[in-house]
Amino acid sequence: MSGMSRIVKTMASITFPLTMIYGLYIIAHGHLTSGGGFQGGAVVASSCALILVAYGSVWTMGKIKEKSLSVFESLGAIGFIGLAFFGLIFGANYFFNNFLLKQDIIPFFNAVGTGASNINTAGIIPLMNFAVGLKVIVGLFTIVLVMAYATTKLKGEK
Amino acid sequence: MSIEELFNFLLDHSPALIVAIPLLGAFLTPLVGKINDKVRNAFAILVVAFTSFLVFLLANDILTNNTIRTYVFGAENAGSPIVRILFEVDGFSAYMAIIASILAIAGVIYAWSHMKEHTGQDKFYTLVLLMIAGMFGMILTGDMFNFFVFLEITSIAACALIAFYTNKGKAVDAGFKYIVISSIGALFILFAIGILYSQYNALNMAVIADSITFSFLDKIALVLLISGLAMKAGIVPMHMWLPDAYGRAPASVTVILIGATQASLYGLFRMVFSVYGNVFSSIDVTKDTVINTINSVNSVGWMLIILAILTMLIGALMALKQSNLKRLIAFAALAEVGYMLLGVGVRLASKVSQDITIAGETTTQVAFQGYSATALTGSVFHIMNDALDIGLLFLVAGAIYLVTKETSLNKLGGLARNMKYTTVFFLIGLFAVSGMPPMNGFASKLMIYQSTFQLNPIIAIVAILCSILLLAVFVKVFHSAFLGPKLPSLKDVKEAPKSLLIAMGIIACIIIFIGLFPNLFVENIVTPAANAIMDSAKYITAVI
Amino acid sequence: MLFNLPYIAVVALILIGLAAVIFKRNLIKIVIGITLIESGVNLFLITLAYRGGSTAPIYTATTTEETIMSLPVPHALTLTSIVIGVAVLALMLTLVVHIYRHYGTLDARKIGREEE
Amino acid sequence: MSIRNIVALAFFGVVALFLIFGALMTHPFGEFDEDNTPEMDQYIIDNTQSETGADNGVTAVVFDYRGFDTLGEATVLFTAVAGVIILFRRLKK
Numbered sequence: 001m002s003g004m005s006r007i008v009k010t011m012a013s014i015t016f017p018l019t020m021i022y023g024l025y026i027i028a029h030g031h032l033t034s035g036g037g038f039q040g041g042a043v044v045a046s047s048c049a050l051i052l053v054a055y056g057s058v059w060t061m062g063k064i065k066e067k068s069l070s071v072f073e074s075l076g077a078i079g080f081i082g083l084a085f086f087g088l089i090f091g092a093n094y095f096f097n098n099f100l101l102k103q104d105i106i107p108f109f110n111a112v113g114t115g116a117s118n119i120n121t122a123g124i125i126p127l128m129n130f131a132v133g134l135k136v137i138v139g140l141f142t143i144v145l146v147m148a149y150a151t152t153k154l155k156g157e158k
Numbered sequence: 159m160s161i162e163e164l165f166n167f168l169l170d171h172s173p174a175l176i177v178a179i180p181l182l183g184a185f186l187t188p189l190v191g192k193i194n195d196k197v198r199n200a201f202a203i204l205v206v207a208f209t210s211f212l213v214f215l216l217a218n219d220i221l222t223n224n225t226i227r228t229y230v231f232g233a234e235n236a237g238s239p240i241v242r243i244l245f246e247v248d249g250f251s252a253y254m255a256i257i258a259s260i261l262a263i264a265g266v267i268y269a270w271s272h273m274k275e276h277t278g279q280d281k282f283y284t285l286v287l288l289m290i291a292g293m294f295g296m297i298l299t300g301d302m303f304n305f306f307v308f309l310e311i312t313s314i315a316a317c318a319l320i321a322f323y324t325n326k327g328k329a330v331d332a333g334f335k336y337i338v339i340s341s342i343g344a345l346f347i348l349f350a351i352g353i354l355y356s357q358y359n360a361l362n363m364a365v366i367a368d369s370i371t372f373s374f375l376d377k378i379a380l381v382l383l384i385s386g387l388a389m390k391a392g393i394v395p396m397h398m399w400l401p402d403a404y405g406r407a408p409a410s411v412t413v414i415l416i417g418a419t420q421a422s423l424y425g426l427f428r429m430v431f432s433v434y435g436n437v438f439s440s441i442d443v444t445k446d447t448v449i450n451t452i453n454s455v456n457s458v459g460w461m462l463i464i465l466a467i468l469t470m471l472i473g474a475l476m477a478l479k480q481s482n483l484k485r486l487i488a489f490a491a492l493a494e495v496g497y498m499l500l501g502v503g504v505r506l507a508s509k510v511s512q513d514i515t516i517a518g519e520t521t522t523q524v525a526f527q528g529y530s531a532t533a534l535t536g537s538v539f540h541i542m543n544d545a546l547d548i549g550l551l552f553l554v555a556g557a558i559y560l561v562t563k564e565t566s567l568n569k570l571g572g573l574a575r576n577m578k579y580t581t582v583f584f585l586i587g588l589f590a591v592s593g594m595p596p597m598n599g600f601a602s603k604l605m606i607y608q609s610t611f612q613l614n615p616i617i618a619i620v621a622i623l624c625s626i627l628l629l630a631v632f633v634k635v636f637h638s639a640f641l642g643p644k645l646p647s648l649k650d651v652k653e654a655p656k657s658l659l660i661a662m663g664i665i666a667c668i669i670i671f672i673g674l675f676p677n678l679f680v681e682n683i684v685t686p687a688a689n690a691i692m693d694s695a696k697y698i699t700a701v702i
Numbered sequence: 703m704l705f706n707l708p709y710i711a712v713v714a715l716i717l718i719g720l721a722a723v724i725f726k727r728n729l730i731k732i733v734i735g736i737t738l739i740e741s742g743v744n745l746f747l748i749t750l751a752y753r754g755g756s757t758a759p760i761y762t763a764t765t766t767e768e769t770i771m772s773l774p775v776p777h778a779l780t781l782t783s784i785v786i787g788v789a790v791l792a793l794m795l796t797l798v799v800h801i802y803r804h805y806g807t808l809d810a811r812k813i814g815r816e817e818e
Numbered sequence: 819m820s821i822r823n824i825v826a827l828a829f830f831g832v833v834a835l836f837l838i839f840g841a842l843m844t845h846p847f848g849e850f851d852e853d854n855t856p857e858m859d860q861y862i863i864d865n866t867q868s869e870t871g872a873d874n875g876v877t878a879v880v881f882d883y884r885g886f887d888t889l890g891e892a893t894v895l896f897t898a899v900a901g902v903i904i905l906f907r908r909l910k911k
Contacts, residue, residue: 318901
């Protein structure tokens with residue numbers, strides 16, 4: 001897929017940051033409002049896919065390789081399962097334990113929500129939202145990028 | 159922390175760790191792969207070996223003490239209506255986990271040399287580890303929806319691995335068939351889970367089993383569950399993916415794929431005997447559902463028997479006319495699935511209600527015929543035998559393909575001269591799969607024949623006939639591939655690489671061990687597993 | 703039976719999808735059929751969440767004692783099921799691309815029939 | 819009409835019958851009576867704030883009560899990415 005016209009490219013560059021911020025907002029407020037890591041990640045990934053469509057897969061592949069994307073995805077997944085493993089060591093010693101909640105040693109996300117939209121609540125849930133968000137952004141974008149690039153007819157190819 | 163404390167810690171958390179460690183390994187593999195190929199292969203083997211160690215720790219505890227272990231994710235207890243996901247490991251789960259771990263470790267060791275020439279090995283090992291994790295998840299979980307999620311992990315990873323040889327059209331076609339059938343099966347299962355959730359507002363297997371009333375919606379859910387899992391296990395009307403997938407996948411994947419298929423079969427056992435245990439395995443007359451449903455239990459049993467007979471016949475007959483070695487073994491594998499299903503069918507078909515007069519008072523009694531326990535035990539035992547025998551044969555076929563680049567039987571011959579160890583392993587697999595007396599396959603098939611004969615002699619005769627057919631098929635293969643004059647095109651054939659021999663050796667040793675001491679094995683491992691699956695009340699009370 | 707209309711819609715979606723999978727020969731149509739079945743199942747799960755007059759299960763400043771909330775578990779199940787659906791779809795389309803490259807056709811009757 | 823079509827039609831008909839009966843017999847849309855109270859979900863709604871600290875009940879289920887499902891779900895996506903990459907790999911080194 002080669003790139004589209006200049007108008008599309010310009011509009012995509014303008015829309016890209018807006019969509020991305022919206023998606024990141026959904027990820028960050030996953031434990032307070034509707035949404036979460038998956039939903040926000042899908043929004044951000046769609047903004048990345050917009051860039052891919054506007055500029056073409058060859059250009060995008062030149063900017064970012066799927067190998068480095070794959071590393072990011074692994075990092076997101078390791079962050080998620082790592083948080084689950086931490087539950088074994090801290091807190092009540094159970095896999096997937098919400099060990100950050102209701103303690104005073106680490107002053108992050110330790111409060112209990114009261115419906116007042118306090119972002120500093122819910123223990124490991126916001127952190128897991130971020131890990132899953134990273135994973136979903138990179139994962140969906142990688143799928144779209146690899147499929148687009150592999151089905152592109154390069155120059156000199158039949 | 160002393161050694162003993164560490165062991166206890168590992169044992170307490172082993173149900174979670176058995177799934178989590180392969181997952182973590184899979185996530186780390188792309189990063190480890192950046193270092194070096196050998197480091198990555200060793201890392202994968204290490205992860206699987208540690209998981210197997212945990213499995214044996216857990217299985218040892220459960221099978222010797224005959225207990226059920228539960229593990230709740232996230233908190234000490236699951237809450238008063240059970241809201242959290244919990245893993246419930248009984249004897250049967252532990253038994254299946256042992257099988258899965260043997261197959262997994264053989265497959266990963268085998269892949270070291272078998273996959274050497276190919277690109278994309280980082281992702282290959284990632285997917286293999288994911289498939290192993292999914293298999294263990296299916297086996298250990300005690301939650302319906304969690305079962306579905308792991309089923310999907312297994313089938314997606316398996317699909318990508320079946321189509322690994324993307325330069326061959328048939329491999330891609332096999333992968334597509336597999337993903338279509340398995341995703342439709344999985345969606346059936348999900349729909350059934352939705353029906354059960356709408357009725358009982360629960361997702362935990364034990365909770366659903368406790369409150370099941372066998373209403374009309376429950377029957378629909380049962381049919382959907384059985385058909386979905388039968389699709390995934392390759393039982394006859396939906397068997398066409400199985401020979402293709404087994405035959406086209408790399409041999410190291412096929413071994414693990416056998417484990418995945420049997421995990422689906424495990425799901426079938428679990429749904430029928432535990433989730434619907436109040437209907438199918440309870441003999442408690444005070445539960446008024448039991449008496450009324452004996453007819454439907456028997457008809458489900460006969461339905462499964464018919465499917466099993468068809469599976470065996472089609473598998474054995476189709477194996478006769480194959481000229482491709484791997485496809486031939488795949489059809490034999492299909493036939494073996496039939497034997498396992500036959501035991502379940504016989505168990506259900508033999509449930510009776512009888513009026514007994516004791517001291518002038520007539521009471522109604524619900525019971526299973528005495529032979530049905532033998533049938534189920536044989537069926538459970540056969541799961542392990544089939545996994546080992548068919549796995550070994552596939553590994554041999556993969557080794558032959560690796561050194562000769564030939565799959566067609568017409569182009570093979572005289573391999574026994576150059577591939578001595580492989581020949582021995584093939585002979586072991588041949589005798590085992592066709593149920594010859596000194597090997598493990600004989601013991602389990604004998605149990606199935608005995609019990610089936612008491613239910614209906616004709617079925618038993620058909621089953622024996624299929625077994626003889628399989629023997630004939632494999633003797634033909636042995637003759638044409640290993641004996642005879644050396645073909646000129648195969649002059650430079652060497653023995654298979656060491657890692658392949660090690661993997662085949664592990665499985666062959668276990669086969670011979672079971673064949674030599676079947677009673678020891680049946681008493682200590684198989685009988686506790688079969689008793690666990692038959693005792694649905696214990697499964698329920700372990701949670702509630 | 704008007705009150706069960708959502709379930710009728712679910713069954714209609716599933717049956718349309720199943721018909722496409724069973725009777726169509728084009729691989730892309732089979733893929734679409736599976737996606738339809740999946741949408742039907744997702745719709746079924748999410749209809750189970752509804753309670754008459756309920757709001758989303760989120761505590762806000764306006765939540766009072768009397769607020770009825772819809773059931774949260776089916777939401778989570780549907781979310782999981784949707785993500786799984788995306789994964790399956792991606793893999794199926796990848797395989798369809800490969801099949802088209804090998805055989806030059808998407809007709810299910812013409813693929814996988816060559817001699818080796 | 820070939821045998822395959824007849825079998826397919828029969829299969830389709832059976833599934834259709836089952837599903838339609840299932841749809842007609844599910845509890846009425848949005849109504850819960852005494853024998854059909856959603857205990858598990860009510861427990862989650864009542865305790866999401868005190869047990870997990872999250873205001874959003876769905877997120878509490880997704881990441882806390884049924885967190886292991888979400889791990890599986892993330893793994894499914896990871897698997898799909900790995901699968902797509904492995905199927906579109908370069909075949910020659």
